[in-house]
Amino acid sequence: MNSRHYAVRSTCTALLLFACLASLSVVASATTGERPATCATRGPASPGELHREWILVGWEKHRGDPPFDFRQRLGHLYHWNSDDVRLYDTFDPQHRVARSADEWASIWTEPFTTLREARHSVLDGPDVIDGGTLSASTLEFAARLETSAGEIIGNRARTSLVWECTPGGWKIVREHTSVRIVSREEIDTIVPHSDK
Incomplete structure (x- = not known):
């Protein structure tokens, strides 16, 4: 050779x-169970920071904002093509369990559009368990909601999200939020609000 x-x-x-x-x-x-390189464990694209963005940016509404558009505000955080999606929030008067991001959007678009304002503060967390291809995060938040009639609704809530690592990064496949209504005095001390 x-x-x-x-x-x-x-x-x-x-x-x-x-x-x-x-x-x-x-x-x-x-x-x-190692994740693809697209799923961050630290920084703005990690489950904990995405959970903070979910409440402090996605569900926030200021006076004068355009009508609430779920897909535009929160769409990048949810898994739109998974059969494993299960989403629940005790604040929904009908206590529905959504089995898709589309269904979840249909539940919350109208109520959030009619609000004048929705302001939030994170009270505890986020706490994250990193499971590889799936991660779970929890946090406690407070919400100060102003209805179109000017009524103030205050609540404290604990939320748990399960994130799936996808080629596009972490996406929500499970959500459970438990809400407790609080007094106007309590919510005014813990959530900043506009004076307009």
Whole structure:
């Protein structure tokens, strides 16, 4: 065998070995629950920070804001194509369980559009359990809601979200929020509000 054939054969063997190692790495990641590189464990794209964004940005409404658009405000946080989505909030008078982000949007779009204002503060958390392809986060928040009639509704809530690691990053597949109504005096001390 001449040196040229030997070099070609060695290169092919090295490439084959590299391909085998890469395949084993993918299999190992799938069986050990390692997440794709797109899902952050720290920083603004991590489950804890996304949970803060979910309440402090997504559900926030200021006077003069345009009508509430769930997909525009919160759509990037939810898994729109999963059959595993289950979303529940005791604040819903009908206590429905949504089985898709579309269904969840249909529940909350009208009530949030009619609000004059929705202001929030995080009181505790977020606390995150990192499970690899799934992560869970919890936090407690307070909400000061002003209806179109000027009534102030105050509540404190504890929410738990389950995030699935997808090629587009972390997406919500499970949500459970339990709400307790509080007095006007209490909500005014813990949630900033506008004076307009």
